[in-house]
Amino acid sequence: xxxxxxxxxxxxxxxxxxxxxxxxxxxxxxxATPIGNLGDLSSRAVEMLTSADHILCEDTxxxxxxxxxxxxxGAGRLLAVHEHNEASRCDxxxxxxxAGETVALVSDAGTPLVADPGARIVEAVLDAGLVVSTTPGxxxxxxxxxxxxxxxxxxxxxxxxxxxxxxxxxxxxxxxADDRASVVYESPRRLLTTLExxxxxxxxxxxxxxxxxxxxxxxxxxxxxASSLAEHFAKVEARGEIVIVIEGAxxxxxxxxxxxxxxxxxxxxxxxxxxxxxxxxxxATGAPRRLAYAxxxxxxxx
Numbered sequence: 001x002x003x004x005x006x007x008x009x010x011x012x013x014x015x016x017x018x019x020x021x022x023x024x025x026x027x028x029x030x031x032a033t034p035i036g037n038l039g040d041l042s043s044r045a046v047e048m049l050t051s052a053d054h055i056l057c058e059d060t061x062x063x064x065x066x067x068x069x070x071x072x073x074g075a076g077r078l079l080a081v082h083e084h085n086e087a088s089r090c091d092x093x094x095x096x097x098x099a100g101e102t103v104a105l106v107s108d109a110g111t112p113l114v115a116d117p118g119a120r121i122v123e124a125v126l127d128a129g130l131v132v133s134t135t136p137g138x139x140x141x142x143x144x145x146x147x148x149x150x151x152x153x154x155x156x157x158x159x160x161x162x163x164x165x166x167x168x169x170x171x172x173x174x175x176x177a178d179d180r181a182s183v184v185y186e187s188p189r190r191l192l193t194t195l196e197x198x199x200x201x202x203x204x205x206x207x208x209x210x211x212x213x214x215x216x217x218x219x220x221x222x223x224x225x226a227s228s229l230a231e232h233f234a235k236v237e238a239r240g241e242i243v244i245v246i247e248g249a250x251x252x253x254x255x256x257x258x259x260x261x262x263x264x265x266x267x268x269x270x271x272x273x274x275x276x277x278x279x280x281x282x283x284a285t286g287a288p289r290r291l292a293y294a295x296x297x298x299x300x301x302x
Contacts, residue, residue, distance in 0.1 A: 032137030
């Protein structure tokens, strides 16, 4: 049985009361799994998957295959947790941890809760005063930002973009204006559309990296302008797991006029009034509202 321990604050030797799950030995443990190469699974992760009383996973078929490759049993331990049933699982998980059992939480690939379900369960266990721990490891976000070669002292993770509508346009405008590198997950079938939209917002000097099939046999990193990458994927079918990394805007440049005019045009096309379009674009990009309002007034009427 895995015994979870909590760290004591630095600089003090005073004992503190054990939480209920520490006293019983129970814990919820977030376990990172490979994003492609099975060799990236840590020995601690294997130990946890071996000893856990219950394993919460997105897709029981994927996790069962992982356990099978390790020679570990899954029968009676696997429980599917996804966006449709996560809330209803919380009480059950809290009861297990309270009873001294070890519950492992995994995603289909990578570090749990990064654009994956599980946050409600973690919050429920923490709110119950029980132990939540981690077995860290592979993460597509960190792998992609590091391999992109772009400055990454500060970066933002956007997950999957909205598929359409004003929210998508606003998010793209924010990414175009941000001086931090941005990491976005994308599906192969929507990659070309996203690159074309980025090309309409970014200057040619601004680089984008398409990181494909990380840690797998066909791993590939393509770095160029968004327009060049769009031309490439208009001719070459995108396949596999894809992460897009967008180089941060030069801080001294602020929001480019191109970004603002495109954002204004899209806001007005969505049906917003001049005033509301200016407010929306200014809030999304950080541009002065007066400038956004002036551009909205100048925009040709349909």
